[in-house]
Amino acid sequence: MAKKLKSAYVCTECGADYPGWSGQCNQCGEWNTIKEVKLGGGKAERERAGYAGSRSAVQLLSEVNLAQAERISTGLAEFDRVLGGGIVTGSVVLIGGAPGAGKSTILLQAIAHIARQLPVLYVSGEESLQQIAERAHRLQLNTAGIKMLAETSVQQICQVLDEEQPQVVIIDSIQVMYTADSDSAPGSVSQVRESASYLTQYAKRSGISFFMVGHVTKDQSLAGPMTLSHIVDAQVVLSSTDDSRFRVLRADKNRFGSVGELGFFAMESSGLKEVKNPSAMFLSRAEKPAPGSVVTVLWEGTRPLLVEIQALVTESQYGNPRRLAVGLDQNRLAMLLAVLSRHGGIFTGNDEIYANVVGGIKVSETSTDLAILVGVVSSLRDRVVPYDAVFFGEVGLNGEIRPVANGHARLNEAAKHGFKKAIIPKSNKPKDGVKNLEIHAVGNIQEALAVLADL
Numbered sequence: 001m002a003k004k005l006k007s008a009y010v011c012t013e014c015g016a017d018y019p020g021w022s023g024q025c026n027q028c029g030e031w032n033t034i035k036e037v038k039l040g041g042g043k044a045e046r047e048r049a050g051y052a053g054s055r056s057a058v059q060l061l062s063e064v065n066l067a068q069a070e071r072i073s074t075g076l077a078e079f080d081r082v083l084g085g086g087i088v089t090g091s092v093v094l095i096g097g098a099p100g101a102g103k104s105t106i107l108l109q110a111i112a113h114i115a116r117q118l119p120v121l122y123v124s125g126e127e128s129l130q131q132i133a134e135r136a137h138r139l140q141l142n143t144a145g146i147k148m149l150a151e152t153s154v155q156q157i158c159q160v161l162d163e164e165q166p167q168v169v170i171i172d173s174i175q176v177m178y179t180a181d182s183d184s185a186p187g188s189v190s191q192v193r194e195s196a197s198y199l200t201q202y203a204k205r206s207g208i209s210f211f212m213v214g215h216v217t218k219d220q221s222l223a224g225p226m227t228l229s230h231i232v233d234a235q236v237v238l239s240s241t242d243d244s245r246f247r248v249l250r251a252d253k254n255r256f257g258s259v260g261e262l263g264f265f266a267m268e269s270s271g272l273k274e275v276k277n278p279s280a281m282f283l284s285r286a287e288k289p290a291p292g293s294v295v296t297v298l299w300e301g302t303r304p305l306l307v308e309i310q311a312l313v314t315e316s317q318y319g320n321p322r323r324l325a326v327g328l329d330q331n332r333l334a335m336l337l338a339v340l341s342r343h344g345g346i347f348t349g350n351d352e353i354y355a356n357v358v359g360g361i362k363v364s365e366t367s368t369d370l371a372i373l374v375g376v377v378s379s380l381r382d383r384v385v386p387y388d389a390v391f392f393g394e395v396g397l398n399g400e401i402r403p404v405a406n407g408h409a410r411l412n413e414a415a416k417h418g419f420k421k422a423i424i425p426k427s428n429k430p431k432d433g434v435k436n437l438e439i440h441a442v443g444n445i446q447e448a449l450a451v452l453a454d455l
Contacts, residue, residue, distance in 0.1 A: 075113025084257015097238035115145030194370035261301030292379030296371035297410035311375030327357030344398025369395035403427035
């Protein structure tokens with residue numbers, strides 16, 4: 001008699017395990033996300049034990065080979081930047097994005113370039129081979145070296161890989177793949193996790209690089225168990241900006257490069273084209289200056305990025321003023337308003353305040369603090385901030401303006417785009433200055449407001 005498979009209950013959002021079903025996950029607080037998972041066992045599980053599917057030898061850390069493997073270029077410099085310089089041999093990259101974002105397009109462009117020098121394989125589990133061929137023809141790609149396979153069984157896929165020996169493989173998509181080791185239906189929590197684990201172990205054992213396409217949920221996060229993010233080496237997300245022509249590729253996880261790195265593309269009829277100057281993309285400002293509009297310099301990954309922050313201050317009509325932030329941390333906005341009231345002498349407790357980062361960029365660093373406060377004061381006083389002024393700096397709870405990383409590179413980026421004035425923290429002021437840029441170094445909010453009044 002076959003041994004009955006054991007079950008576990010796993011949260012599809014955070015991956016937490018439970019001995020039985022519950023309506024709410026105690027770890028992430030989500031409701032109705034705990035699903036039953038059939039646990040594999042026996043010979044199949046023992047054969048696949050370990051990081052690479054087999055037992056490894058014990059080594060001294062001092063004897064580990066530090067030679068870095070040569071990376072494979074995708075042919076798209078922005079894509080290579082997000083990956084950390086190209087594709088690492090034996091790596092597994094999970095790429096997600098909303099339907100129509102361009103996941104299949106960018107991967108098809110990349111694999112067409114790689115196929116010129118290396119053997120590749122495109123595995124499709126959703127679209128027919130004819131649909132992919134039509135897309136490649138529309139993009140005017142050279143498809144002579146691209147081998148295709150329509151299959152959803154990971155065991156069958158690995159058998160084909162043993163025969164073909166490609167260097168780069170695309171799995172489109174991981175949600176429709178299944179493994180014979182799990183009795184669950186394709187697309188379930190256990191099937192997605194087991195299929196990704198099986199392919200990852202094969203990649204480490206064979207040295208083949210994998211790209212896995214992942215679906216997204218309503219809130220634009222990658223679908224499936226969170227353990228999928230821990231299995232793969234890199235996780236990147238392709239998303240649209242407020243302007244539907246542009247796409248942003250962000251690295252949420254990368255074992256071989258910088259996390260938070262951004263790549264910018266423009267969607268054209270011939271496919272995704274790299275945007276060499278992303279700052280210009282986010283600085284398409286209105287012809288007529290308006291109060292509350294301020295430019296700041298972010299540091300995304302390994303480069304500076306100029307973006308516009310807009311603030312709107314209006315009298316509350318209902319006695320309960322709202323504070324709404326889009327692209328910014330709403331709690332940080334509330335804290336900055338408290339600092340502005342305590343140390344700047346500007347009270348906004350009876351006003352509704354809205355802050356927005358133009359272009360759909362999500363800001364995670366604190367260098368925008370000064371720009372946010374300047375935008376709020378500009379809108380409150382109905383006074384336009386000069387178009388040629390740029391602001392950056394972290395604001396402390398005592399009203400001090402604290403320095404930020406890579407200040408000189410931010411100033412150079414602002415000067416390159418024609419800005420003439422920069423209001424920055426004192427500690428970020430360069431000794432030799434920056435050509436064609438008038439720098440105002442401030443130490444606290446009072447000094448910043450005084451400089452703003454003289455601009």
